[in-house]
Amino acid sequence: MSEKIATRDVYGQTLVELGRENSKVVVLDADLSGSTKTKLFSKEFPERFFNAGIAEANMTGMAAGLAAGGMIPFASTFAVFAAGRAFEQIRQSVAYPGMNVKIVATHGGITVGEDGGSHQSVEDLAIMRSLPKMTVLCPADGPETGAAIRAAAAYKGPVYVRLGRGKVPVVFDQGCDFTIGKGVTLRDGSDLTFITTGLMTAEALLAADILAEENISARVVHLGTIKPIDIDLVLKAARETGAIVTAEEHSVIGGLGGAVCETLAEGYPVPVERVGLRDEFGQSGTAEELLVHYGLTAAHLVEAAERTLARK
Amino acid sequence: MLTDQQIRELEDTARHLRVEVLKMLHTSQSGHTGGSLSAIDVMTVLYYQRMRHDPSNPAWEDRDRFVLSKGHAAPALYACLAGCGYFPKEDLKTLRRLGSHLQGHPDMNKTPGVDVCTGSLGQGISQAVGLAMATRLAARPSRVYTLLGDGEVQEGQVWEATMSAAHYGLGNLCAIIDQNGLQIDGATEDVMNVGPLGPKFLAFNWHVLEVDGHDIQAISRALDEAEAETERPTAIIARTVKGKGVSFFEHKASYHGVPPNDDELERALAALAMR
Missing domain, CATH: 3.40.50.970 (Thiamin diphosphate (ThDP)-binding fold, Pyr/PP domains)
Known part of the structure; x- marks a missing residue:
């Protein structure tokens, strides 16, 4: 990576x-x-x-x-x-x-x-x-x-x-497949699932590494398609791991986090933590500084994972 | 030049289409009367004399395209399409009804012969520009016609599209402005004066013609001149009368979005029959 x-x-x-x-x-x-x-x-x-x-x-x-x-x-x-x-x-x-x-x-x-x-x-x-x-x-x-x-x-x-x-x-191999409407499980895990999109998927893989050192098994599901959302993969993650953390470089309202929560609420409700912008606009700064400022790093994902696990 | 016989036939057709529009709107009791009647003569010349199209094959690739940018004049379009045989005239009674293929505003996915979806003002002309680009890329002989309202040209997007059509030298595009002088809130020059339109299109490097939009011969001649211009898009400013053909609807903004009631329909049909 x-x-x-x-x-x-x-x-x-x-x-x-x-x-x-x-x-x-x-x-x-x-x-x-x-x-x-x-x-x-x-x-x-x-x-x-x-x-x-x-x-x-x-x-x-x-x-x-x-x-x-x-x-x-x-x-x-x-x-x-x-x-x-x-x-x-x-x-x-x-x-x-x-x-x-x-x-x-x-x-x-x-x-x-x-x-x-x-x-x-x-x-x-x-x-x-x-x-x-x-x-x-x-x-x-x-x-x-x-x-x-x-x-x-x-x-x-x-x-x-x-x-x-x-x-x-780079997360995927050159020449990878892309099927509209299908997510990809990049890492298996049993304690919780990161469901992520865009550049946050790379952060989720890093977060899963950090959690593994604490003997927490985190699954990483990447959704390259926000709509139509991969309902089966999201519900499977909820059933098998019982806790979800979503992460996106976007407002937590209406994007990936919103879509996952809608899916879970109707299909298999489990604790969810949404990582993203908390109903606010961005500001000037370097990309790296802004990701830290708005809580979009692997370290923040680890914290969100711990919060959602505590609610299981 | 059209012969006297051709002009008489087209005038008869236009009168017949006005009757269809009024009956349709009377049945639906919802829709836009004034702007449908002002556009009928231009649309009659386009559909019955000018455009290359085949009602038995609406998807014919080489057909000329028509984009009703002032989509609220859908009844006029539906009357033309039914009259040309795209679908049975009987269907006109279903205008604006649940499940009808004749939606309140034109829908390319529902109505045979409709080339694009319109209704949100200012957007049709951009799609017409795109169609003209596609037509040229595919080296098709088609021409693209779009009809706009003179209130519609208050939308900024119209001028974005105008700028781009000239920039790309779309000689296969002809925009006709149905200049009836009225919009729903009143006289166009009172609501938001965007005139004079001819000089504006000229300043945007268009070929500009101004005609009486109810004079069949003049409309046809303008369309000839538009076709002869191959380097620039043409704007035809068609001076029209809102509600044209029915004296008590004419020049009235109040009939913009109001259908005829029983009494008005009877009097209107009688007036049209007498002419």
Whole structure:
């Protein structure tokens, strides 16, 4: 897990591969192609790249129109603008008609860092998850991002993919599989289960190591798909370990933690601790400082595990 | 140029479609009367004379596309689609009913012949821009038409889309603005004056035409001129009358979202029959 890769870099490279394989793949951006890495695609396929300028609403509508015309559009910008500013365009022009549009948002979460709270989306997973027909993905690392982008391209219908800005530890093997709607058990355990998404999965693996030294057996389940959530895997974890800790680089309201709690409340209630932002916005700082400040590290996960075990 | 005979036939069709719109809205007792009637003549020329489309094959790839950006004029669209044979006219009685394929606003997944979902103002034109891009990429001969309201152009997204269509030189795109001068809260120039529209589209590097939106020959000629322009998108500002064709509905914002009652339907049908 020493190697680190930015998920957005893998996104850019995967788009180029998809562009070579399928002439229907087109890409849109809103003046952030250097940051979202769609610029790689624009250089190789300039005729299939559409910069919308700083106009996210129209970018989303154009993507819907391109899909209506038989193309497979990938539209990218930062998560705050993709899911926030263009929300109603996603609702009306993409989700409601079930358009084959892939919205790939980079710079999700607080690890955007120095740009501050205005640019750190802590609510995009919740917003997108609430839309009927929408599939929501949040890969853990570089290799899984490549597989998730390919799965999104192969899937017919609207997909929201949340990626990050910084380099994150590699958890998955190169060439790993990604099945929309299926989580992955990365480590087995019997005392509790970490259910995590995005970059928090790497932290959960570290936390499980620390707990193992205290003779606590922690399972780690990674959900690369937030919606549709892998109900079977979540309920299995609850039945077999009896305690859950969720962790996400997102508000604890409405995202992974919300989805897991809804699933457990209806299916198999057990004690849950949700790790994430506690109904607050982020702020400027380095990514590392912010993860510590908001309690999103392996050490915090260990504490959450101990709290949930005490409630068993 | 249309012949006198063609003009007479299209005018007859438009009158018939107005009757269908009024009956449909009277049956549903819900929907938008004024803006459906103002748009009928433009839509008649598009569906009955101009667009390449095949009602027996709604998914024909090379068809021209129509995006009703002012989606609340759905009754006008449904009257055209039924009239052209996309579905039985009998279905028009189900407008806005539970389970009907004729939703309050156009739904591509439910109604044969509807190309995209619209209804939230300002969004249709962006989708039309995307369709025009896809059409050009796929080297299809199709043209893309979109109809907007003159209140709708108060939405900022319309101008984002306008900017992008010119930037990408979409000569296969034609936007028609149904300039009836009224929106639900009153006169467009009183609610939020966005005029003059022609100079605005011109300033955004569009090819701009202004016509009487109830003059069949003028509409047809403008569409010819739009098609002849291949480098730039064309905006046709169609000057229309809200509620056109039924004197007591005309020029009234109060009939924006109000269907005819029994008495109004009877008088309206009588008036249309006399013309």
